[in-house]
Each structure stands twice: as C-alpha cells, then as structure tokens.
Amino acid sequence: SAVISQKPSRDICQRGTSLTIQCQVDSQVTMMFWYRQQPGQSLTLIATANQGSEATYESGFVIDKFPISRPNLTFSTLTVSNMSPEDSSIYLCSVKRGSEDTQYFGPGTRLTVL
Amino acid sequence: GQQLNQSPQSMFIQEGEDVSMNCTSSSIFNTWLWYKQDPGEGPVLLIALYKAGELTSNGRLTAQFGITRKDSFLNISASIPSDVGIYFCAGLNYGGSQGNLIFGKGTKLSVKP
Numbered sequence: 001s002a003v004i005s006q007k008p009s010r011d012i013c014q015r016g017t018s019l020t021i022q023c024q025v026d027s028q029v030t031m032m033f034w035y036r037q038q039p040g041q042s043l044t045l046i047a048t049a050n051q052g053s054e055a056t057y058e059s060g061f062v063i064d065k066f067p068i069s070r071p072n073l074t075f076s077t078l079t080v081s082n083m084s085p086e087d088s089s090i091y092l093c094s095v096k097r098g099s100e101d102t103q104y105f106g107p108g109t110r111l112t113v114l
Numbered sequence: 115g116q117q118l119n120q121s122p123q124s125m126f127i128q129e130g131e132d133v134s135m136n137c138t139s140s141s142i143f144n145t146w147l148w149y150k151q152d153p154g155e156g157p158v159l160l161i162a163l164y165k166a167g168e169l170t171s172n173g174r175l176t177a178q179f180g181i182t183r184k185d186s187f188l189n190i191s192a193s194i195p196s197d198v199g200i201y202f203c204a205g206l207n208y209g210g211s212q213g214n215l216i217f218g219k220g221t222k223l224s225v226k227p
Binding site: 004041044045092102104106107108110 | 158164214
C-alpha cells in the first residue's frame with residue numbers, strides 16, 4: 001500500500017470562497033485521483049490528476065469548478081472554487097501504483113460550506 | 115452508466131454472527147475490490163479480486179469474484195465490534211477511464227456486543 005496524507009483534514013468555509021486541498025504520497029505513484037463523497041453517499045470520481053498536463057474530468061465535473069494540479073509523482077492539489085453549501089462533502093484522493101488495479105485512499109478532507 | 119447494486123443497505127447483528135453482503139451489476143467488471151470505511155476516515159482496501167471465480171481470504175474476511183464477472187460477495191465470519199463500519203464494493207472496467215472505479219452504495223454494519 002501507500003501512505004497518503006491530506007491537508008486540511010477538515011474545514012468550514014463561507015459561500016463564494018475557494019479551498020485548496022493537498023494530497024501527499026510517501027512514494028512515487030503512477031496515477032492519482034480525486035473523489036467526492038457527499039453526506040451518507042458513496043464515492044464519485046471527480047477527475048484523474050495527470051502529471052504535467054491537464055486533469056481528465058468525469059462527466060458533471062469541470063476544470064473551472066475543480067482545478068487540479070499534479071506537479072510531480074507524489075503530490076496533487078484539488079481546489080473547490082466559488083463554493084456553495086452543495087459542495088459540502090468529503091474529498092478524497094486515491095493512488096494507483098505500478099500496473100496494479102487497486103486504489104489506495106487518503107483519509108479525506110471534510111468540507112462544510114456555510 | 116454502469117451501476118453496482120449493493121445489498122443489504124444496512125445490517126444489525128450480534129457479535130459472533132457471520133455476515134454476508136454482495137454486489138451485482140448488469141455490466142462485466144475486470145476487477146472487484148472491497149473497502150471498509152470507518153467514520154471520519156478514507157476507505158481502506160480489504161480484498162482485491164482479479165479473476166472470475168477467484169475466492170480470496172483475508173483473516174475472517176472472504177470474498178469471491180463471480181463466475182459471470184457481474185457480481186461479488188464478501189463474507190465476514192465471527193463478527194466482532196471493530197467490524198462496525200461501512201463496506202463498499204467497487205468494480206473496475208478497463209473500457210472506462212483508467213481510474214473509474216464504480217462504487218456500490220455501501221453496506222452499513224452494526225455489531226451488538
């Protein structure tokens with residue numbers, strides 16, 4: 001597995017502001033992903049963070065709302081822009097190593113938007 | 115789109131009892147994964163299945179990749195209080211985006227001591 005940390009672990013934000021979430025892995029990984037888990041719900045993939053190029057977004061998610069960076073093989077950020085209460089969720093990063101199909105998840109960032 | 119039907123949605127059992135939960139889909143998956151999520155934590159991988167018919171154990175947990183590649187089950191034997199949490203199945207189909215794990219809606223397990 002991989003040791004994955006996320007910052008912040010939780011935050012309470014005002015409507016209209018933006019929050020950047022960091023994901024750090026203890027070793028190089030081939031792929032990094034960002035998921036959203038709305039209260040009491042399952043996980044939904046937001047995007048794949050590509051190193052050195054624009055992220056690949058899933059249907060229903062756009063770069064203007066969720067800009068993503070991945071400057072190297074161990075670090076990625078997700079920004080939740082112009083937040084509204086509907087953005088209140090847990091945001092999780094996950095990683096894949098080598099050619100494995102398995103994904104390992106970080107501890108998540110619990111976001112509350114007032 | 116692809117969907118996974120996970121059941122049951124929740125379970126209330128007595129300590130020591132065995133537990134069974136499953137996921138089904140109308141689509142074929144190449145990989146099945148089972149995760150457990152504790153409150154305030156990210157999902158933790160329990161078992162990964164890569165081959166139709168595969169039966170894999172991890173301690174008191176046993177999971178199987180259905181022969182049709184459209185279903186999987188997870189069994190927990192002799193449950194203990196720390197088994198409490200939400201269990202998610204997830205399927206991966208190479209036809210989708212490489213990261214596109216499809217998650218079930220979860221099974222919430224409660225264990226009475």
